[in-house]
Amino acid sequence: MSAPSAPSERETASQPPRRGISRWVPVLLVRAAHPRQALLSAVGLGVAAAASGRSAREVALVTVTVLVGQALLGWDDDLADESSDRADERVRKPLVAGTLDRGTLGFALACAVLLVVPLALSSGIDAGLSYLLSLAVGVLGHRLLRSGRWSWLPWAVAFALYPAYLSYGGWGGAADGHPPTIAMTVAVAFLGVGVHVLTSLRGLVDDNRAGRRTLPLRLALRIGAPRLLVLASLYSVVVIGVILLLGSTVGLSQ
Numbered sequence: 001m002s003a004p005s006a007p008s009e010r011e012t013a014s015q016p017p018r019r020g021i022s023r024w025v026p027v028l029l030v031r032a033a034h035p036r037q038a039l040l041s042a043v044g045l046g047v048a049a050a051a052s053g054r055s056a057r058e059v060a061l062v063t064v065t066v067l068v069g070q071a072l073l074g075w076d077d078d079l080a081d082e083s084s085d086r087a088d089e090r091v092r093k094p095l096v097a098g099t100l101d102r103g104t105l106g107f108a109l110a111c112a113v114l115l116v117v118p119l120a121l122s123s124g125i126d127a128g129l130s131y132l133l134s135l136a137v138g139v140l141g142h143r144l145l146r147s148g149r150w151s152w153l154p155w156a157v158a159f160a161l162y163p164a165y166l167s168y169g170g171w172g173g174a175a176d177g178h179p180p181t182i183a184m185t186v187a188v189a190f191l192g193v194g195v196h197v198l199t200s201l202r203g204l205v206d207d208n209r210a211g212r213r214t215l216p217l218r219l220a221l222r223i224g225a226p227r228l229l230v231l232a233s234l235y236s237v238v239v240i241g242v243i244l245l246l247g248s249t250v251g252l253s254q
Helices: 023-032 035-051 058-081 081-086 104-120 125-144 152-162 162-168 182-210 214-225 224-249
Strands: none
Touching: 023 058, 023 104, 035 058, 035 162, 035 214, 058 081, 058 104, 058 125, 104 125, 125 152, 152 162, 152 182, 162 182, 182 214, 182 224, 214 224
16 A cells, blocks of 8 residues: 655666675565554554553553554565566565565465464454454455555555454453444544555655556645645644544543
């Protein structure tokens, strides 16, 4: 789920391959997991769990679960986009560069699935299913909606499930929380749209070249990528402010 003046991911194939530790499979898997987005998501939901009054062990469980889930989404993204990434010459991606083979990445993805299911359900059945559903929405979004005008929808739906994951969650599979408030669910869904736009900015040139008419590209063609960066950043800051306000007033749970 993929600019203004930011550097393109295109690199010349004539550059010498990197040696040493950067060629180790674990390092390549971390690079393929979209680590910045994974860490930000894990820390963000961990902080939200702490702010909602969850215990330290529950915060740790949320953080680890989301980190594994985001790595899963990153690896699935690279597998689903391999052909388009090759067409866009995104050789910074290990799969495209040939430093990481598809079988290894697929095996890591399968292991992540086997790990994230019990991790998610350890917060309770309702909470775990909410988070696993958000991952399923992300995986389907990679394949069905990411190239058109509805590219924002999987992000909105996946983010809308995060309050349920936190609100229903607790410690142990028998944890039984409460439904999230509608206001919080809607606000976090709007944040998902903003995050989608921000994370797509680097790939706008390649998206335009390939004919992918995503929401961020449509907006950028109308108002310009630099202005879109500013507006999307302000939008996200405002939405985060609304979420914080809701958290201190209506709260997370009903």
